[in-house]
Amino acid sequence: MSSVIPTLSPEEIAEIEHEVSLVPRKDGAAIDAMLIVQRHRGWVSDESIRAIAALLEMSAEELDGIATFYNLIFRQPVGEKVILLCDSVSCWLRGCDAVKAAISDKLGVDYGETTADGRFTLLPVPCLGACDRAPVMMIGDDLHTHLDEADLAALLAGGEPS
Amino acid sequence: MTNRPLTQNIRPDGSPTFLADYQANGGYSGVRKAITSMSPEDCLQTVKDSGLRGRGGAGFPTGMKWSFVPNADKAGPGHKYLIANADEMEPGTFKDRLILEQDPHQLLEGMILSAYTIGADIAYVFLRGEYVLAAQRITQAINECYQAGLLGQNILGTAYSLELRLHRSAGRYICGEETALINALEGKRANPRPKPPFPQVSGLWGRPTIVNNVETLCNITHIITHGVDWFKSLGRGEDSGTKLFGASGNVKNPGVWELPMGTPIREILDQHAGGMRDGYQLRGFLPGGGSTDFLTTDHLDLAMDYDVIGKAGSRMGTGTMIILDDRSCPIGMVRNLSRFFAHESCGFCTPCRDGIPWIVQLLDRFEQGVATEKDLALLEEKARFIGGIGNTHCALAPGAMEPVTSALNYFREDFERHISEGGCRYHHGVGGH
Numbered sequence: 005m006s007s008v009i010p011t012l013s014p015e016e017i018a019e020i021e022h023e024v025s026l027v028p029r030k031d032g033a034a035i036d037a038m039l040i041v042q043r044h045r046g047w048v049s050d051e052s053i054r055a056i057a058a059l060l061e062m063s064a065e066e067l068d069g070i071a072t073f074y075n076l077i078f079r080q081p082v083g084e085k086v087i088l089l090c091d092s093v094s095c096w097l098r099g100c101d102a103v104k105a106a107i108s109d110k111l112g113v114d115y116g117e118t119t120a121d122g123r124f125t126l127l128p129v130p131c132l133g134a135c136d137r138a139p140v141m142m143i144g145d146d147l148h149t150h151l152d153e154a155d156l157a158a159l160l161a162g163g164e165p166s
Numbered sequence: 167m168t169n170r171p172l173t174q175n176i177r178p179d180g181s182p183t184f185l186a187d188y189q190a191n192g193g194y195s196g197v198r199k200a201i202t203s204m205s206p207e208d209c210l211q212t213v214k215d216s217g218l219r220g221r222g223g224a225g226f227p228t229g230m231k232w233s234f235v236p237n238a239d240k241a242g243p244g245h246k247y248l249i250a251n252a253d254e255m256e257p258g259t260f261k262d263r264l265i266l267e268q269d270p271h272q273l274l275e276g277m278i279l280s281a282y283t284i285g286a287d288i289a290y291v292f293l294r295g296e297y298v299l300a301a302q303r304i305t306q307a308i309n310e311c312y313q314a315g316l317l318g319q320n321i322l323g324t325a326y327s328l329e330l331r332l333h334r335s336a337g338r339y340i341c342g343e344e345t346a347l348i349n350a351l352e353g354k355r356a357n358p359r360p361k362p363p364f365p366q367v368s369g370l371w372g373r374p375t376i377v378n379n380v381e382t383l384c385n386i387t388h389i390i391t392h393g394v395d396w397f398k399s400l401g402r403g404e405d406s407g408t409k410l411f412g413a414s415g416n417v418k419n420p421g422v423w424e425l426p427m428g429t430p431i432r433e434i435l436d437q438h439a440g441g442m443r444d445g446y447q448l449r450g451f452l453p454g455g456g457s458t459d460f461l462t463t464d465h466l467d468l469a470m471d472y473d474v475i476g477k478a479g480s481r482m483g484t485g486t487m488i489i490l491d492d493r494s495c496p497i498g499m500v501r502n503l504s505r506f507f508a509h510e511s512c513g514f515c516t517p518c519r520d521g522i523p524w525i526v527q528l529l530d531r532f533e534q535g536v537a538t539e540k541d542l543a544l545l546e547e548k549a550r551f552i553g554g555i556g557n558t559h560c561a562l563a564p565g566a567m568e569p570v571t572s573a574l575n576y577f578r579e580d581f582e583r584h585i586s587e588g589g590c591r592y593h594h595g596v597g598g599h
Contacts (some may be wrong), residue, residue, distance in 0.1 A: 018238060026331065026351070027350075027352075027371075028371050031353055032352050032353040032371075033353055034353035034354070035336050035350065035353050036333075036353070038283075038314040039295075039334070039336060045416065058279045062326055069355060070353070070354060073338065073355040073356065074335075074337050074356075075336070075337035075338060076296075076335075076336045076337035077336050077337075079241070079432070080581075084476060086469045088296065091259045091502075092257040092258070092456070092502070092503075092506055093258050093456055093488055093499060093502050093503050093506070094257070094414040094415060094488055096303055096414045096415060096499070097414070097489075097490075097494055097499070098415070098416070098487070120245070127203055129296065130257070130337075130339055130506055130509070130510060131259070131262045131506070132256065132296055132330075133254045133255070133259060133262075133263045133294070133296075133457070134260055134263065135258050135259070135260045135412070135414035135486070135488075136260055136412065136413075136414055136420035136421045137420075138414060138420070140300075142296060145298040147298075147299070148299075148551035158376045164326070
């Protein structure tokens with residue numbers, strides 16, 4: 005077993021091995037393994053990719069190809085909370101561009117950027133499936149609906165650019 | 167007997183129905199009935215006779231889909247799989263979330279019955295990653311089922327055993343395509359697979375697999391519990407049962423409602439969605455999600471049945487309508503949709519990977535006011551090539567082109583005006599650019 009595996013914590017390895025036990029091939033747990041590491045560390049680093057690949061007996065390059073395929077696997081560090089702003093059609097009809105502008109104005113970040121204080125990363129997300137309550141976004145695990153300027157001020161309080 | 171089976175446990179306050187309440191309202195009587203008194207063949211015949219068509223968008227007859235799964239003798243040793251497609255990512259679609267968050271046992275009961283029918287011993291809920299609340303509630307419901315003997319070894323003391331697991335997706339629209347979903351469950355990039363072989367014969371890990379939409383599986387519960395005649399009586403038109411219909415955009419009361427199959431569009435928009443918001447007029451609508459063709463005010467009296475909407479040149483799709491108003495630019499709307507599809511293309515085949523971004527660039531030129539008649543001709547040509555069935559590896563690109571080609575048909579004057587006026591006049595609406 006490769007020496008890079010110790011870069012994963014015992015908890016991460018135990019959780020990944022549980023996923024491995026549920027599939028016929030070790031690399032079948034590739035996506036779950038990356039999500040486990042991301043849950044512990046916030047993102048999936050090059051070092052984590054090499055360690056997970058070694059554990060799953062696959063190439064780091066192949067694993068990275070899987071990592072970069074998926075929207076919700078972060079290959080760069082993100083803030084304490086990720087803002088997933090829906091920019092799909094129903095939210096567009098209900099004014100998500102204005103919401104985006106207001107968030108960017110308040111936090112001083114564009115899509116793909118993290119606030120200077122490290123609190124928020126702003127990302128667009130495909131239709132969040134809450135179109136009857138548009139415009140919507142998630143902050144971390146929480147869905148926020150019927151967004152307007154007043155809500156944004158409260159939701160992002162303390163997140164102003166310094 | 168209820169005539170709104172899919173939403174009978176949905177509470178106005180949004181609180182979830184868990185096992186005790188679900189069973190108190192008759193829940194799991196379908197499982198009890200089927201695995202103690204019906205053979206899998208009986209169940210399959212019942213589903214076939216019901217006329218149930220897939221609620222995920224394609225409308226394929228569910229019983230026929232299942233009939234291609236080989237029986238135990240032909241399938242050989244190994245697992246069979248049943249997968250609930252809960253990867254609700256079609257733009258403008260928000261119907262399965264209702265059940266996943268508020269009535270998770272309805273899905274689980276449908277899955278147990280479906281798995282029993284096709285002889286599956288492992289089942290998955292493939293849930294989109296952003297549905298966090300649904301993940302918590304499904305997890306609790308699964309745990310309750312194991313504790314109550316409704317999942318695991320020897321369900322309710324019978325010979326039938328089923329393991330059921332939740333998989334939370336890492337997020338890509340293409341995972342809603344069943345063979346892409348299977349690749350994602352195998353830990354791979356979610357590129358669709360060639361068909362044949364079809365998943366019913368060679369799916370997850372090369373074994374027989376059925377993938378069905380959440381709402382489809384929920385219907386199985388009620389068909390088995392209450393019977394074919396009752397189910398057929400629910401529809402108002404050609405199709406059986408009820409459907410979760412919805413409307414979003416600038417209507418007064420956007421939402422999702424369980425209504426009979428065959429409910430006229432006008433009735434859904436006027437009585438349930440409350441008509442347009444004050445100051446907005448209806449211009450057109452996508453009847454069933456972002457990959458369906460526009461229909462217009464000329465189509466309001468059509469019944470929401472698969473074949474009726476198909477004959478009108480669109481698709482009923484997911485049944486959740488996206489409403490275009492007179493203050494939002496049709497080209498801007500189509501550009502938004504095309505950007506989504508360009509981003510979510512798996513990249514496997516050229517017309518989709520390179521063609522949809524080309525469409526976006528052309529639509530950008532209209533919005534920027536620099537488009538010419540040549541761009542309009544190019545847009546029409548590329549949309550026809552990209553959207554042609556058989557020109558791409560899967561249905562993503564043809565679906566992506568449905569709003570484009572239909573917008574070119576119904577809103578042609580908007581394209582012409584963007585050229586002649588050198589820009590977009592929709593600057594003041596909520597969705598205006």
